[in-house]
Amino acid sequence: MIVFNPSKTGPLRFVPSFERAVGGAELNFAIGITRLDMEARWISCIGDDEFGKVIYNFARGEGVDVSHVSRTPNIPTSIYFKEIGEDGAGKSFYYRKPSPLLELTADCLDESVLDGVDLLHISGVYLAVCEHNIEVALKLVHFAKVKNIPVSFDPNLRLKLWTIEDARAAYEKLYSSVNLLLTGQDEFELLFEGRTVKGVQQQYQIDEIIIKKGEQGASVYTATEQYDRAAFSIRAIDTVGAGDAFDAAYVYGYLNGDDIPERLRLANGAGALVATIKGDNEGLPSLQELKQFIGDEKLIER
Numbered sequence: 197m198i199v200f201n202p203s204k205t206g207p208l209r210f211v212p213s214f215e216r217a218v219g220g221a222e223l224n225f226a227i228g229i230t231r232l233d234m235e236a237r238w239i240s241c242i243g244d245d246e247f248g249k250v251i252y253n254f255a256r257g258e259g260v261d262v263s264h265v266s267r268t269p270n271i272p273t274s275i276y277f278k279e280i281g282e283d284g285a286g287k288s289f290y291y292r293k294p295s296p297l298l299e300l301t302a303d304c305l306d307e308s309v310l311d312g313v314d315l316l317h318i319s320g321v322y323l324a325v326c327e328h329n330i331e332v333a334l335k336l337v338h339f340a341k342v343k344n345i346p347v348s349f350d351p352n353l354r355l356k357l358w359t360i361e362d363a364r365a366a367y368e369k370l371y372s373s374v375n376l377l378l379t380g381q382d383e384f385e386l387l388f389e390g391r392t393v394k395g396v397q398q399q400y401q402i403d404e405i406i407i408k409k410g411e412q413g414a415s416v417y418t419a420t421e422q423y424d425r426a427a428f429s430i431r432a433i434d435t436v437g438a439g440d441a442f443d444a445a446y447v448y449g450y451l452n453g454d455d456i457p458e459r460l461r462l463a464n465g466a467g468a469l470v471a472t473i474k475g476d477n478e479g480l481p482s483l484q485e486l487k488q489f490i491g492d493e494k495l496i497e498r
């Protein structure tokens with residue numbers, strides 16, 4: 197999506213100007229991965245219009261494989277305006293119906309889309325956008341299972357896009373295929389209505405449930421262990437995208453063979469860095485920036 201970042205904080209009706217940038221949970225995640233020197237392929241459909249060109253070129257410039265991003269002349273590229281509070285918390289105002297994703301159906305994909313892929317990541321925002329997207333996601337998950345590729349899923353619940361009941365019904369179809377469930381604490385409570393993490397994990401046999409807790413850090417639950425890690429201390433400017441950054445760094449660590457405490461450290465670091473900069477993905481760190489921030493490498497400023 198195109199995101200319009202406000203020139204000042206506070207209610208959108210008092211914001212006179214915006215800066216055009218690029219956002220979208222899935223692309224943020226893909227960029228998070230490429231900044232950490234791993235390869236990412238983004239599957240999507242955007243408008244064949246000026247904003248679509250901005251997104252396409254931006255993704256390509258970040259080194260994301262866009263060979264499976266199609267462009268349609270029939271539906272405009274989606275946009276959203278962001279409101280930012282004094283504490284850095286964001287509100288979204290969407291202009292995305294209809295979505296170009298209407299033209300990306302399950303028939304457009306065959307197994308080769310996952311050739312050379314080590315992990316499939318799905319964001320729940322995608323599922324909210326068009327009814328047939330769950331069918332597309334299930335087809336991809338099927339390909340992933342055939343190829344023995346792990347699946348990570350972030351529900352990224354957006355109640356401005358659909359109801360909690362519709363979200364629950366769609367996500368329910370995925371949980372038992374998910375290896376890593378990366379979710380916010382409030383989101384987990386809303387989705388699972390008071391059920392325990394252990395209970396959810398056992399029911400769907402999810403290898404790891406990762407709970408993101410904003411400035412409180414994050415926790416990971418496996419079948420036998422629980423790991424907790426505090427957040428890094430920062431001044432939050434714009435927290436939108438912190439969750440995607442966290443996911444990308446966690447998945448990076450997972451694929452790199454790092455243990456869970458190390459993955460949590462990397463992920464908390466990436467989430468914090470994104471929250472310190474205005475924009476959904478501008479703050480996504482390179483590997484070196486991340487290592488400097490979490491204290492593994494010395495930072496030479498001048």
Ligand code: ADP
Nearest residue numbers: 380408409410411413427432438439464467468
């Ligand atoms: P989501 O957007 O998925 O709900 P969070 O807001 O929980 O995600 O943020 C994801 C991660 O980013 C957190 O678990 C934490 O590591 C980091 N983070 C977010 N906000 C802050 C903050 N104010 N201070 C430090 N770290 C933060």
Ligand code: KDG
Nearest residue numbers: 219220221321436437440476
């Ligand atoms: O996670 C960040 C996303 O929320 C943002 O980039 C825009 O994908 C987006 C959405 O639909 O909210």
